[in-house]
Amino acid sequence: MLAVPLDLAPAAIRVFYPDLVVAVGSIVPDASDLRGLRRAADSIGAELAYWLHDDPYEFDYAFKAELTADIIFSNDSWAVHHYRHDNVHHLPLAASRTRHLRDLTPLPERETMVFFCGVAYPNRVALIRRADAVLSRHPVAILGTGWPSDIRCATNRRLTAAEMADHAADARLTLNIGRDLDIANRRFALPPATPGPRTFEVALAGSAQLFFATGLEICDAFEPGREILLVDGVADIARAIEQALDDPDAIQAIAMRAQIRALRDHTYTQRAARMLALCHNTAGLGLSGGSERPRLALARR
The missing domain is CATH 3.40.50 (Rossmann fold)
Incomplete structure (x- = not known):
């Protein structure tokens, strides 16, 4: 090739x-x-x-x-x-073994509770702003570009693919929030159906994901509850953080099963x-x- x-x-x-x-x-x-x-x-x-x-x-x-x-x-x-x-x-799209695969670190050894990396699209800003009070109580890393200054837990910093995988590998939970900003989608205004590549990249890096589902296709890629956690708002994020503190083995098992699934099906x-x-x-x-x-x-x- x-x-x-x-x-x-x-x-x-x-x-x-x-x-x-x-x-x-x-x-x-x-x-x-x-x-x-x-x-x-x-x-x-x-x-x-x-x-x-x-x-x-x-x-x-x-x-x-x-x-x-x-x-x-x-x-x-x-x-x-x-x-x-x-x-x-x-x-x-998928994930790369060479860029995204990381060893699974035991959950209590991970320094970050919640990680997110991405551009501050309006839907993401609205959600993180609502969750700011909850997230700010814990060590979090909300990184990317365009984040407004009133969101205390967010920092404007770009990450390389390797840095993104490293941050995910060090996080107990990773938020997966799609985007709602079209570049050129006026003719049919098609809603996205397939999970983006970050879903597979984070799984390969070894972090349990909190996936904000807008459709059911995620269930074809990962099994809800066993390989990924589907969430719908701030209360779900708070419950997942509590579980990561109270039952880290369960969250670690989700991350492990997701990594195995990604290696099998999504590279x-x-x-x-x-x-x-x-x-x-x-x-x-x-x-x-x-x-x-x-x-x-x-x-x-």
Whole structure:
């Protein structure tokens, strides 16, 4: 496999001669030369797939993928049904063993009670503001960008992927709050259905999650009560904190089972295998005997 930035992909395709080209990322920027990518793939007879990771928030730009891709993979299951294309599949994002996997630390040794990392979208601000009094009684780490100064427990600081995993591994509980800010989702105003990648990343890091559920698809990814805790407000957060103090073994068991599940079902290794299987079935990639793997070029934005 060859991985290159999008602007270098057309030249790399003509040199590497892959069977399959996968473009990963956003198709919103006008600078993205998707037609150049299409021409390069056509010039060597390769299939062109997109793995779009910001559905449904950028769905107004779906037409770019519909016009240029042979195969479309969407991170969101509900968005899949709204594409005008004959070859669209649901493929959620996942977690990376190398970036996110951490050893499980015994709960009493963890310094942070509650952790959250993310941009201060309005729904997140409203919830953390309501929970501020509860959270401020404990050692917490609410990190990200755009947090207003009146929220005592929040700090404006960006984290790398490794730092995020380290913080989660050191937290007894991690909040998982989706976003409600669309970039380009006016046409259908699609609500998100599939849990975001942070769900899988935190599980791999070894923290029990308090997941604010807006749909039932989370139950397909993790078993509620055993691998993840579904919450609906400040009272649920307070009860989870009490449980982490009174019964740390139960919270530790949830974190352990979630990590095992993530390793089994939700790494990029599993996603890549699923993608190749779908491409083989729908586009006929690989040799007829299946004895040789298709050559793959990955274009990243």
